[in-house]
Amino acid sequence: MEKTKKEYCYGTCLLTSIVINILLTTYILLVHICSESGFWWVDIKPFHRRHRHEREELEIGYKLSWSAKAAGEAEAVAAISCSGHGRAYVDRGVCECYSCYTGLDCSQLSPNCSADADSGDPIFLEPFWMQNAADSAVVISGWHRMSYVYNDNTLMSSELEKYIRKMHSIVGNAVTQERYLVFGIGSTQLLNAAVYALSSQNSSSPSHVLASVPFYRVYKTQTEYFNSKTFNFEGNTTSWKLNNSSNNMDVVEFVTSPNNPDGEFKTSVLGGKTIYDHAYLWPHFTPIPGPSDQDVMIFTLSKLTGHAGARFGWAVIKDKDVYDKILNYILLADLGISKDTQLRVLKLLKAAVKDDGKPLFKFAYKTMRDRWERLTNVISKSTRFSVQQRHPLHCNFFNETRLPSPAYAWVKCEREEDEDCGAILEAAKIKGRAGSVFGAKDRYVRLSLIKSQDDFELLMQRLSELVLVENGNT
Amino acid sequence: MEKTKKEYCYGTCLLTSIVINILLTTYILLVHICSESGFWWVDIKPFHRRHRHEREELEIGYKLSWSAKAAGEAEAVAAISCSGHGRAYVDRGVCECYSCYTGLDCSQLSPNCSADADSGDPIFLEPFWMQNAADSAVVISGWHRMSYVYNDNTLMSSELEKYIRKMHSIVGNAVTQERYLVFGIGSTQLLNAAVYALSSQNSSSPSHVLASVPFYRVYKTQTEYFNSKTFNFEGNTTSWKLNNSSNNMDVVEFVTSPNNPDGEFKTSVLGGKTIYDHAYLWPHFTPIPGPSDQDVMIFTLSKLTGHAGARFGWAVIKDKDVYDKILNYILLADLGISKDTQLRVLKLLKAAVKDDGKPLFKFAYKTMRDRWERLTNVISKSTRFSVQQRHPLHCNFFNETRLPSPAYAWVKCEREEDEDCGAILEAAKIKGRAGSVFGAKDRYVRLSLIKSQDDFELLMQRLSELVLVENGNT
Numbered sequence: 052m053e054k055t056k057k058e059y060c061y062g063t064c065l066l067t068s069i070v071i072n073i074l075l076t077t078y079i080l081l082v083h084i085c086s087e088s089g090f091w092w093v094d095i096k097p098f099h100r101r102h103r104h105e106r107e108e109l110e111i112g113y114k115l116s117w118s119a120k121a122a123g124e125a126e127a128v129a130a131i132s133c134s135g136h137g138r139a140y141v142d143r144g145v146c147e148c149y150s151c152y153t154g155l156d157c158s159q160l161s162p163n164c165s166a167d168a169d170s171g172d173p174i175f176l177e178p179f180w181m182q183n184a185a186d187s188a189v190v191i192s193g194w195h196r197m198s199y200v201y202n203d204n205t206l207m208s209s210e211l212e213k214y215i216r217k218m219h220s221i222v223g224n225a226v227t228q229e230r231y232l233v234f235g236i237g238s239t240q241l242l243n244a245a246v247y248a249l250s251s252q253n254s255s256s257p258s259h260v261l262a263s264v265p266f267y268r269v270y271k272t273q274t275e276y277f278n279s280k281t282f283n284f285e286g287n288t289t290s291w292k293l294n295n296s297s298n299n300m301d302v303v304e305f306v307t308s309p310n311n312p313d314g315e316f317k318t319s320v321l322g323g324k325t326i327y328d329h330a331y332l333w334p335h336f337t338p339i340p341g342p343s344d345q346d347v348m349i350f351t352l353s354k355l356t357g358h359a360g361a362r363f364g365w366a367v368i369k370d371k372d373v374y375d376k377i378l379n380y381i382l383l384a385d386l387g388i389s390k391d392t393q394l395r396v397l398k399l400l401k402a403a404v405k406d407d408g409k410p411l412f413k414f415a416y417k418t419m420r421d422r423w424e425r426l427t428n429v430i431s432k433s434t435r436f437s438v439q440q441r442h443p444l445h446c447n448f449f450n451e452t453r454l455p456s457p458a459y460a461w462v463k464c465e466r467e468e469d470e471d472c473g474a475i476l477e478a479a480k481i482k483g484r485a486g487s488v489f490g491a492k493d494r495y496v497r498l499s500l501i502k503s504q505d506d507f508e509l510l511m512q513r514l515s516e517l518v519l520v521e522n523g524n525t
Numbered sequence: 526m527e528k529t530k531k532e533y534c535y536g537t538c539l540l541t542s543i544v545i546n547i548l549l550t551t552y553i554l555l556v557h558i559c560s561e562s563g564f565w566w567v568d569i570k571p572f573h574r575r576h577r578h579e580r581e582e583l584e585i586g587y588k589l590s591w592s593a594k595a596a597g598e599a600e601a602v603a604a605i606s607c608s609g610h611g612r613a614y615v616d617r618g619v620c621e622c623y624s625c626y627t628g629l630d631c632s633q634l635s636p637n638c639s640a641d642a643d644s645g646d647p648i649f650l651e652p653f654w655m656q657n658a659a660d661s662a663v664v665i666s667g668w669h670r671m672s673y674v675y676n677d678n679t680l681m682s683s684e685l686e687k688y689i690r691k692m693h694s695i696v697g698n699a700v701t702q703e704r705y706l707v708f709g710i711g712s713t714q715l716l717n718a719a720v721y722a723l724s725s726q727n728s729s730s731p732s733h734v735l736a737s738v739p740f741y742r743v744y745k746t747q748t749e750y751f752n753s754k755t756f757n758f759e760g761n762t763t764s765w766k767l768n769n770s771s772n773n774m775d776v777v778e779f780v781t782s783p784n785n786p787d788g789e790f791k792t793s794v795l796g797g798k799t800i801y802d803h804a805y806l807w808p809h810f811t812p813i814p815g816p817s818d819q820d821v822m823i824f825t826l827s828k829l830t831g832h833a834g835a836r837f838g839w840a841v842i843k844d845k846d847v848y849d850k851i852l853n854y855i856l857l858a859d860l861g862i863s864k865d866t867q868l869r870v871l872k873l874l875k876a877a878v879k880d881d882g883k884p885l886f887k888f889a890y891k892t893m894r895d896r897w898e899r900l901t902n903v904i905s906k907s908t909r910f911s912v913q914q915r916h917p918l919h920c921n922f923f924n925e926t927r928l929p930s931p932a933y934a935w936v937k938c939e940r941e942e943d944e945d946c947g948a949i950l951e952a953a954k955i956k957g958r959a960g961s962v963f964g965a966k967d968r969y970v971r972l973s974l975i976k977s978q979d980d981f982e983l984l985m986q987r988l989s990e991l992v993l994v995e996n997g998n999t
Contacts, residue, residue, distance in 0.1 A: 061535035068542035075549035115589070115596050117603075117658035121872075122592040125664035129591075140670055141663075142684050142868045147676040172672045180667035184591035187668075189615075190599035191869055193654035193661025193876070196614055196834040198646045199827075202621040210616050236710060236859035243858065247750075254752070269857070276721075276857045278728070278753045353673075360670040360864035383743070383750045384717065384858070385710035389866040390834035394616045395665055398595075402667070 134158040165480040166509040168498040176357025186402040196390035206387030214400040226344040231374035238351035238364035245326045248376035254280035262305035265489035288320040312497035314457030335415035337455040338446030419456035460498040479517040608632040639954040640983040642972040650831025660876040670864035680861030688874040700818040705848035712825035712838035719800045722850035728754035736779035739963035762794040786971040788931025809889035811929040812920030893930035934972040953991040
């Protein structure tokens with residue numbers, strides 16, 4: 052009897068144990084079968100703790116083969132900490148420190164380092180892309196689009212073209228219906244392509260290329276460099292107009308609106324052929340009053356999403372003949388834009404137009420508005436320095452009246468003796484870009500407000516120190 | 526007694542079952558602990574069948590976060606079958622069929638389709654990159670190198686420069702020690718940059734730009750298009766030399782070696798300033814007799830790894846002054862090359878130099894040699910058509926004497942009445958590039974041998990048909 056009881060107990064235990072055996076084996080087999088059955092498998096780890104918010108999006112996991120190695124490399128490098136004052140990129144894999152920071156992990160601040168507000172590097176948008184890492188990453192296979200052309204025999208991705216048009220229609224900053232698009236290496240290349248396309252075809256009467264002071268220096272340096280028989284750079288529109296009153300002259304005018312350096316909306320002065328440089332016509336820099344509808348409008352990714360390094364721009368063109376000419380320039384200059392870059396830009400724009408662009412533009416506008424508030428707060432305490440006036444305008448995109456928050460502060464030294472404003476700032480450890488670079492007086496200096504937060508903080512610190520000195524506090 | 530035996534049996538079974546339970550539980554826990562412990566985890570699935578050779582490399586798996594989505598997308602698109610006659614790319618995600626194939630999965634061959642041997646699209650290398658998928662894939666994060674410049678304030682990745690120098694030193698085709706490198710948008714942009722850099726700085730005495738017939742048409746179209754006051758394109762070297770015997774003229778001569786279209790090694794005819802276009806100076810097209818050591822040498826990724834769509838080339842430059850000028854051209858034309866492209870090219874070159882480049886160049890050479898064998902076999906049966914003579918040379922890279930296997934067949938119609946060889950071939954459904962495009966007679970046609978296998982097979986079929994007709998068999 053006792054033995055039967057013991058036997059019964061053994062039997063139950065054995066049965067339980069076997070059931071557990073079967074369950075565990077089934078679990079293991081299931082995981083493996085799922086992972087073998089296709090590309091996508093459900094991540095069924097129940098006691099898998101999810102540390103980061105982002106993980107939530109990734110409940111559906113991926114069973115990867117050839118892309119796993121590259122993805123692992125990219126994530127390992129991205130995980131390298133550079134103390135928030137530098138960045139490690141996958142092509143080098145070590146911390147590259149922002150200016151004024153040094154050390155292997157960029158933790159050391161160089162004392163007495165100058166604030167660099169010279170370049171228009173749009174790093175202020177970097178945090179947005181780090182917050183949207185999963186949506187903006189792209190994997191390029193070794194065999195991705197090796198051909199010179201897309202399947203429709205063009206040099207441009209029609210998919211990317213679609214998203215550029217979508218972006219303009221969301222923002223309402225440019226008419227693109229029934230307009231032609233051409234991609235270029237940044238807006239830089241397209242500026243020159245447009246000059247060639249709009250210029251006289253006859254070397255005996257070259258076109259006059261002009262811009263209105265203060266203007267972006269590249270118009271001059273580039274046009275002079277290429278030195279074609281069909282055009283000459285003639286400098287400032289207004290001074291040229293005084294000496295050339297006849298109306299029938301062949302002019303090509305650069306109109307930068309909003310303007311670099313001062314953020315002003317500009318229109319044509321000469322009334323001839325125009326190249327509208329709309330690099331800064333985005334809601335984070337200016338209220339959008341309505342869609343621009345010019346003959347040739349040039350945009351750049353750099354000032355939209357912040358990817359200056361990708362070298363991508365586009366022209367929106369009304370006239371078929373001008374379109375053909377700009378396309379021909381791109382074909383002869385370099386057979387079009389890198390297919391890898393076009394793929395990446397597509398991915399970035401797909402992420403940028405999400406929720407009708409609200410997340411991107413809200414982030415970007417808020418950053419610029421905050422920076423302007425802090426800047427004007429400091430400058431308001433000074434009588435020695437001033438910045439450009441800003442006028443409120445209705446923004447169709449945000450549907451409210453707002454002050455512009457331009458990419459650059461156009462600073463003026465007000466004291467009569469401060470003729471070289473750049474030197475005054477330089478002495479106070481602030482690097483700007485001198486007015487004369489833009490054809491203006493050196494009483495003006497351009498300060499970039501679109502660089503990294505570190506750069507901006509240091510700029511604020513140095514400016515505050517300078518204004519404190521002015522007010523007798525040292 | 527019997528019961529004790531039964532009991533003993535139960536005991537053993539239970540013990541075994543419990544041991545199995547413990548083992549299974551340990552296995553499951555181990556997998557989960559490993560996968561939680563960091564970025565890298567060992568894929569310890571023992572009964573995981575590996576279908577593909579590639580899987581072997583991936584015994585180390587990755588626990589991914591932000592890159593997983595993009596990687597999953599890329600692999601899902603790569604897995605789309607296009608019947609071997611098309612390719613789906615991640616920017617569109619649908620089959621794009623090669624010429625002559627149609628249908629959603631590219632399975633239908635269009636009857637009577639012409640063989641297209643016109644363009645220099647180097648798709649013959651695509652299979653190599655599909656075979657080396659894991660080593661050549663690259664993941665680009667949304668925040669990858671947003672700045673205009675690298676950390677050293679240049680527009681060029683020093684890491685990439687290192688690998689380009691390494692490639693040249695492995696192949697032995699160019700001296701790069703104590704030489705300057707500049708990157709461009711394909712070799713195309715660098716050709717023009719070099720013309721500007723080498724030309725007269727004085728508009729009153731423009732430089733004469735020339736090339737030797739037959740030559741690559743872009744030298745002419747591009748130089749004429751940019752139409753600078755400092756240079757003029759003057760056409761063919763030999764005919765120009767007859768009319769301009771004075772030695773002190775300022776000339777810039779394009780020397781293409783091996784030559785496009787005929788594959789000949791070329792040297793300078795005029796003895797003035799030269800731009801050596803070495804696009805085809807790689808072991809798959811020609812035996813490498815030794816390192817070239819010219820003042821300005823231009824290379825392109827397109828004809829090295831087959832990535833024409835990436836638009837990447839480089840110049841190797843001896844003189845500091847010329848280097849500064851070419852760098853300045855790139856700066857003014859478009860502020861340098863896309864950082865995304867530079868990252869991808871780095872990854873491709875890292876894969877290309879593996880095992881001292883042997884896998885890449887063996888694959889590429891074998892493909893070209895096989896194609897030339899089949900081509901010469903067909904042409905040998907014809908008296909109506911001929912191709913260029915090929916002469917064996919010692920190849921330092923492969924360390925043996927070999928015949929060249931140029932990128933293009935330079936076909937001649939031998940019958941006196943066949944003055945328009947392109948039209949003869951066109952009638953037989955073969956598209957080539959007419960001799961006159963290269964400044965030669967239309968009795969010649971260039972046929973591209975570096976396109977996809979499908980294109981080559983169709984070319985062989987149409988050529989064989991044509992030769993059969995010639996020999997009285999229809």
